[in-house]
Amino acid sequence: MFTRALLAVKSTALVCVILLSMTERTTGSIRARVRAEMLDEIKAAARKQLATDGASLSLRAVARDMGMASSAIYRYFPSRDDLLTALIIEAYDSLADAAEDSEAEVDRADLVGRWLAVAHGLRNWALDRPHEYALIYGSPVPGYAAPEDTIEPSTRPVLLIGTILTDAKTAGRLEEESLPTRTPAPLVMEIREAARVVNAAVGEAEMARALIAWTELFGAISFEIFGRLNNVIDQRFAWFDHQMRAMAGFVGLR
Template sequence: MGSRGRRERLRAETTAEIKNVALALMASGGPDAITLRAIAREMGMTANAIYGYFATRDDLVTALINDVYTALADAVDTAWEATPATDPAVRIEVWANAFRTWAQVNPQGFRLIYGDPVPGYQAPEKGAAPDAARRVCTGLTALAAAAWPHAQHLYQDSAFEWSDFDPGLLDKVRPAFPDLPPAAVALALRIWGHLHGLVSLEVYGHMHTQTTSPEKLFQEELAPLIKTLGVPRRR
């Protein structure tokens, strides 16, 4: 039992190292730098040895994507749940800031899931998104749900229908928010566009060539967004 436990621990440690090396290679050489042979070379392993951990490059990329989405979903969900539901404006702020903070701490992970695709990568099921990615989308819809009682009059003429959205997304969103109309899901995507745009520019280094205060810019974009939604502040 002790020997098996050591083997399992060493395997877990090596698997984690493989993933870290893969992200480091991507950071220095772009998505196409992720190859099992390159990782084996960096780790001083033989190519055959690394295949014992991941049979293909796509298996490794899939594991990385799942890990990254899970870490992001955990970060924003934790921030959201720690804030009182009675203060929707603050909840939206906290979720948005948790997303930005996570992206700053994990730029390689952000680039993997939101940047250029890994060339030639095929997901296990074509068009299928990881469950944690759906969790992030559900979290975004929670932002829209918090704002909807105050903002719905702005979108009462929306032409969106349920058929305009991915079925996999709706499988998560509609049971969680059965009273929301399609326009509210569209609102979630609009909110996402506001937040993601500035964070992406910052992660890729474009913002730092324009301003020394990217955080201030983010906060000053977030405040009027919440004001536009008509969400009241409780404190």
């Protein structure tokens, strides 16, 4: 909003702008700074529209909301999909932040508590912004193909269980077990690789159980957010908490 008003009174504000550019030389030209602010402003407006009108994101509505022509948006985002991509990346980061913040508040030695904190952190974030959750963990947006840029941010949330697993293992708080012998060797290799990626210093059996718990976790959130619990479970918090404690036991956390 500030940048918009600024642009509207261009000539009179020019001196002020020059002063600003002098005191903040590190941020580059004012054009670059205004551009960065515009990018944020557009994303914020889009996020707002996402929250109110649901998953149907209209570029024109965003432009209208900002009081500018729809064509001007294309100076900042080459297409609607690129705006979506930016929102998706931000959503992953925001989700990971929420989970990390929630987990950080728990005593390091309380491994079940840390798992529960991650789970509830993820769920609370999803409840707060269901449409953003749908954007990243729901069905892909109709004509939208997730580009490369979204792959890396999407891995952030799952990294958390890596450290929990490692800490549990080193503290001797993780029950050990071996995978059934019928588990195909290629799959075992992939599970080991997954453990390596999330920095989990555990065996394939423990990692497999953690991945299953992770799957159940997002299954539970999706069921709740997408309305699959309607008319079945009203005790949403209690049910989710029960599931997560059960999965902690399944993983072998003590």
